Amino acid sequence: MKCSDAKRLCCGHLDGELSCAEDEALQEHLRECPACAAQAEQLGACVELLHGLPDVEPGPGFYECVREKIRAAEAGELQVMPETLGGRARVRAWLDGLRLRPAMAAGLWLLLGIVLGGGVAHLAGNSSGEAPATEPAPLAVEAPGGDDVGGDAMAQAGVRSPFWDLELDEPGSRSDTNRFESEFLLEPYVQDRQGGLVPAGMDYQRGVAGDRDAQDDVYPVF
Amino acid sequence: MTAAEQNQPPSLADASDEELMEQIVAGSEAAFAQLVRRYQGKITNLVHRFIHDREQAVEIAQEVFLRVYLHRKRYRPSGRFSTWIYTIAANLAKNEIRRRSRLRGVTSLDKLLEATGDSGGFFADKRPGPDQAAHQHEVEEIVMAAIHKLPPKYRDVILLRDVQQLTYEEIEQVLSIPGGTVRSRINRARTALKEMLAPILRRRTTS
Numbered sequence: 491m492k493c494s495d496a497k498r499l500c501c502g503h504l505d506g507e508l509s510c511a512e513d514e515a516l517q518e519h520l521r522e523c524p525a526c527a528a529q530a531e532q533l534g535a536c537v538e539l540l541h542g543l544p545d546v547e548p549g550p551g552f553y554e555c556v557r558e559k560i561r562a563a564e565a566g567e568l569q570v571m572p573e574t575l576g577g578r579a580r581v582r583a584w585l586d587g588l589r590l591r592p593a594m595a596a597g598l599w600l601l602l603g604i605v606l607g608g609g610v611a612h613l614a615g616n617s618s619g620e621a622p623a624t625e626p627a628p629l630a631v632e633a634p635g636g637d638d639v640g641g642d643a644m645a646q647a648g649v650r651s652p653f654w655d656l657e658l659d660e661p662g663s664r665s666d667t668n669r670f671e672s673e674f675l676l677e678p679y680v681q682d683r684q685g686g687l688v689p690a691g692m693d694y695q696r697g698v699a700g701d702r703d704a705q706d707d708v709y710p711v712f
Numbered sequence: 713m714t715a716a717e718q719n720q721p722p723s724l725a726d727a728s729d730e731e732l733m734e735q736i737v738a739g740s741e742a743a744f745a746q747l748v749r750r751y752q753g754k755i756t757n758l759v760h761r762f763i764h765d766r767e768q769a770v771e772i773a774q775e776v777f778l779r780v781y782l783h784r785k786r787y788r789p790s791g792r793f794s795t796w797i798y799t800i801a802a803n804l805a806k807n808e809i810r811r812r813s814r815l816r817g818v819t820s821l822d823k824l825l826e827a828t829g830d831s832g833g834f835f836a837d838k839r840p841g842p843d844q845a846a847h848q849h850e851v852e853e854i855v856m857a858a859i860h861k862l863p864p865k866y867r868d869v870i871l872l873r874d875v876q877q878l879t880y881e882e883i884e885q886v887l888s889i890p891g892g893t894v895r896s897r898i899n900r901a902r903t904a905l906k907e908m909l910a911p912i913l914r915r916r917t918t919s
């Protein structure tokens with residue numbers, strides 16, 4: 491077994507997801523490979539740490555508070571707003587609402603694709619691995635300061651972010667991880683792109699690639 | 713089992729979530745009370761881990777149950793109740809994160825840095841810790857800050873899997889992503905967290 495396979499299987503092992511044969515092969519590798527064994531041990535300790543986080547108690551009177559909210563909502567004293575859709579979801583809903591004929595819909599999407607694709611190509615042409623110093627990420631909807639915005643554009647522009655590059659088996663991932671780790675651990679503040687001081691990690695948080703859907707949609711609840 | 717649960721007719725305490733929902737739709741307040749008791753801890757915890765603010769978490773958890781009740785007729789028994797309510801809770805919590813970052817442009821990392829002065833000092837292991845509880849609390853703060861430094865898609869899977877201990881299948885449904893994606897995200901999220909928390913973990917694994 492290769493070390494990369496062992497790394498992949500370690501996670502499944504922790505969740506009891508491996509077949510007997512896989513588990514046996516993994517254990518055999520861990521016996522022979524001190525590096526992977528150490529990594530596996532730390533991964534296990536990490537999951538254990540997360541499992542051990544203390545629960546918070548909802549406190550007494552929880553049910554009564556829920557009842558009161560229901561009473562208020564039913565009496566019209568409390569507005570329970572449906573969470574509205576934002577950004578792309580709204581466009582999608584609008585397109586759905588039009589009930590376009592397939593050919594029309596395809597044409598519209600094609601047009602949208604050309605427009606967006608052109609924008610991305612333009613951005614990629616401008617960028618050589620560094621964040622543009624002044625240009626805002628074009629697809630970011632609530633920058634700056636969102637905890638999950640801007641990532642798509644950054645990724646498409648080829649801007650490297652430590653997390654996005656944290657492929658398990660990719661060469662180069664170690665250095666990114668180390669850079670990230672050292673900044674987090676040793677420098678509580680780093681310079682952001684505007685030259686101001688921000689807590690280490692903040693800048694990354696803005697720059698990482700998040701879910702496409704998470705970029706600009708409000709999560710639907712009712 | 714709490715005293716309140718013992719006072720319930722056995723049929724309610726033994727009823728499945730889905731059976732309770734049926735009774736709630738039929739107008740049973742006792743069934744709703746039972747369901748709230750069954751899930752209030754899990755939902756409050758889940759929301760708390762997302763937004764890292766206990767009082768607000770309780771508030772939002774109550775809103776989750778409010779929405780469950782108001783929209784009880786929209787629940788389809790073909791799906792599991794647990795994933796339905798977790799989805800509502802996770803989405804409300806994530807919207808709250810979003811609202812906060814819009815309002816203030818801050819993340820929970822700020823809180824950590826405020827609370828612990830600087831993270832370097834904490835990791836420098838200069839706290840032999842006569843006050844074990846305070847130390848535990850700080851470890852928790854660090855762990856939560858690390859989780860919230862993950863990109864949202866990795867944060868979500870790690871909170872649902874390793875903190876709330878949902879199954880892979882439940883996570884698939886709550887986040888509406890395929891199983892293979894759940895697995896790979898959990899794998900990457902754990903690897904990233906392991907790197908971030910290495911100083912704590914090294915101490916734990918060597919001691």
Ligand SMILES: [Zn+2]
Nearest residue numbers: 493496523526
């Ligand atoms: Zn190995």
